[in-house]
Amino acid sequence: MTEETWGQVREGLIRQVGRNNYLTWIEPLRFRDLTEGVARFAVPTGFHGDWVSRNFAEAIRRELDAAGVQVARVEFAVLKDMPKAEPAAKEAAPAARKAPAAAAAAPSSVATPAVVSSDEAVLASAPLDARFTFDSFVVGKPNQLAHAAARRVAEGGPVTFNPLFLYGGVGLGKTHLMHAIAHEITARNPEARILYLSAEQFMYRFVQALRDKQIMSFKELFRSVDVLMVDDVQFIAGKDSTQEEFFHTFNALVDQNRQIVISADRAPGEIKGLEERIASRLQCGLIVDLHPTDYELRLGILQQKADFYRGQYEGLKIAPGVLEFLAHRISTNVRVLEGALTRLFAFASLVGREISMELAQDCLADILRASDRKVTIEEIQRKVAEHYNIRLADMIGPKRLRTVARPRQVAMYLAKQLTPRSLPEIGRRFGGRDHTTIMHGVRKIEELMSTDSQLADDLQMLRRLLEG
Numbered sequence: 155m156t157e158e159t160w161g162q163v164r165e166g167l168i169r170q171v172g173r174n175n176y177l178t179w180i181e182p183l184r185f186r187d188l189t190e191g192v193a194r195f196a197v198p199t200g201f202h203g204d205w206v207s208r209n210f211a212e213a214i215r216r217e218l219d220a221a222g223v224q225v226a227r228v229e230f231a232v233l234k235d236m237p238k239a240e241p242a243a244k245e246a247a248p249a250a251r252k253a254p255a256a257a258a259a260a261p262s263s264v265a266t267p268a269v270v271s272s273d274e275a276v277l278a279s280a281p282l283d284a285r286f287t288f289d290s291f292v293v294g295k296p297n298q299l300a301h302a303a304a305r306r307v308a309e310g311g312p313v314t315f316n317p318l319f320l321y322g323g324v325g326l327g328k329t330h331l332m333h334a335i336a337h338e339i340t341a342r343n344p345e346a347r348i349l350y351l352s353a354e355q356f357m358y359r360f361v362q363a364l365r366d367k368q369i370m371s372f373k374e375l376f377r378s379v380d381v382l383m384v385d386d387v388q389f390i391a392g393k394d395s396t397q398e399e400f401f402h403t404f405n406a407l408v409d410q411n412r413q414i415v416i417s418a419d420r421a422p423g424e425i426k427g428l429e430e431r432i433a434s435r436l437q438c439g440l441i442v443d444l445h446p447t448d449y450e451l452r453l454g455i456l457q458q459k460a461d462f463y464r465g466q467y468e469g470l471k472i473a474p475g476v477l478e479f480l481a482h483r484i485s486t487n488v489r490v491l492e493g494a495l496t497r498l499f500a501f502a503s504l505v506g507r508e509i510s511m512e513l514a515q516d517c518l519a520d521i522l523r524a525s526d527r528k529v530t531i532e533e534i535q536r537k538v539a540e541h542y543n544i545r546l547a548d549m550i551g552p553k554r555l556r557t558v559a560r561p562r563q564v565a566m567y568l569a570k571q572l573t574p575r576s577l578p579e580i581g582r583r584f585g586g587r588d589h590t591t592i593m594h595g596v597r598k599i600e601e602l603m604s605t606d607s608q609l610a611d612d613l614q615m616l617r618r619l620l621e622g
């Protein structure tokens with residue numbers, strides 16, 4: 155392969171993976187040879203090779219293909235005495251590179267890494283996705299608190315809450331917000347040393363440092379940052395020595411008043427296998443959760459992404475009502491929502507048709523089927539009990555007090571509306587009540603809804619919560 159071809163491939167890769175990722179991970183690669191459809195590259199370290207192989211191998215293969223180089227597989231291996239590369243684009247200064255590189259210039263009160271070669275330094279922060287900024291984050295009721303807290307951290311200033319703990323279900327924007335914080339801090343203060351990585355990478359690095367007898371460098375590097383961000387911290391639950399190391403790193407940074415941002419799929423106290431003392435330290439800061447999306451937020455996100463795609467696929471039209479239909483039907487998570495829209499635009503552009511309701515239903519049949527969530531009566535009872543702050547047992551118990559009886563009727567009404575169960579079936583789940591009692595409960599709520607706006611609001615909220 156000629157230098158010219160590789161130059162062309164480089165350009166394509168920058169477009170595909172973003173400049174930050176390119177500079178951090180791909181630019182240090184050295185092309186070695188191409189034999190029998192296998193392109194081989196030298197990498198500075200095993201970790202680098204592993205990361206590139208997992209995250210960018212397919213992109214590299216595709217770009218090679220596009221440049222006319224037929225490649226079936228791409229391989230990466232560490233080569234002793236690998237020549238150092240000249241940076242391809244000096245103007246870009248991504249946070250991912252900056253964090254450790256700037257560590258060398260850390261104030262004297264902070265322990266700087268003993269020996270951190272530039273390649274090792276580059277590896278200290280996981281790549282940031284250039285698209286995950288505050289500008290591209292759509293704010294709605296379910297995520298407004300998390301967004302506000304993330305913004306506050308990103309604005310810098312005195313550390314008021316430490317750590318910021320963001321939690322929520324799959325694909326609700328935790329990683330997006332963390333990357334946005336890193337981008338914003340870097341934009342405001344290019345010298346800030348930000349270290350972002352997943353808990354899995356933290357463990358991987360820790361184990362590697364133990365193996366290579368580099369534990370002091372590891373400790374020093376982690377303790378020398380201004381902002382540490384660890385994504386998906388639930389991963390270290392049950393992993394004793396990693397937790398121990400994490401605990402010490404955490405304490406050292408808090409003592410130095412350095413900002414820590416953590417994300418997880420649940421609240422600290424609910425992570426099984428997480429040491430008590432870690433859970434309690436994590437609870438010392440601000441804990442905010444990203445709630446499941448509601449219809450308005452999903453529609454907002456779809457509109458934003460559709461605007462982006464309209465720019466990419468010029469002339470492609472989208473019929474009125476399609477985005478509303480998707481926001482209504484796909485309520486699982488934002489990643490699925492985005493995937494659906496991407497597929498829809500790609501498909502419509504391929505067949506050269508407008509994105510109509512019919513096309514959406516055809517093209518997204520599998521996603522729409524999977525998203526048809528079935529709400530259960532037990533779930534309804536649980537959510538309603540939580541909402542009205544009564545015991546779950548009272549849903550099926552005999553109490554007739556209004557404070558219990560009304561929520562029970564709300565649950566009966568929702569069970570009738572949201573499940574295909576018959577009145578006798580519902581009655582059985584409500585402590586063996588007769589179907590006429592259920593019918594009475596449902597009617598009572600229907601009546602009250604038109605006069606009691608608080609009840610109508612409660613019902614709307616519960617309905618959304620259950621359908622989301």
Ligand SMILES: Nc1ncnc2c1ncn2[C@@H]1O[C@H](COP(=O)(O)OP(=O)(O)OP(=O)(O)O)[C@@H](O)[C@H]1O
Nearest residue numbers: 290291292323324325326327328329330455488489
């Ligand atoms: N409010 C939002 N506005 C715009 N895009 C969003 C929003 N929330 C999520 N997304 C997008 O949804 C996708 C998934 O988000 P992200 O990776 O941040 O989720 P996560 O909460 O970290 O999920 P996981 O638990 O799987 O790690 C990303 O492409 C992100 O940009």
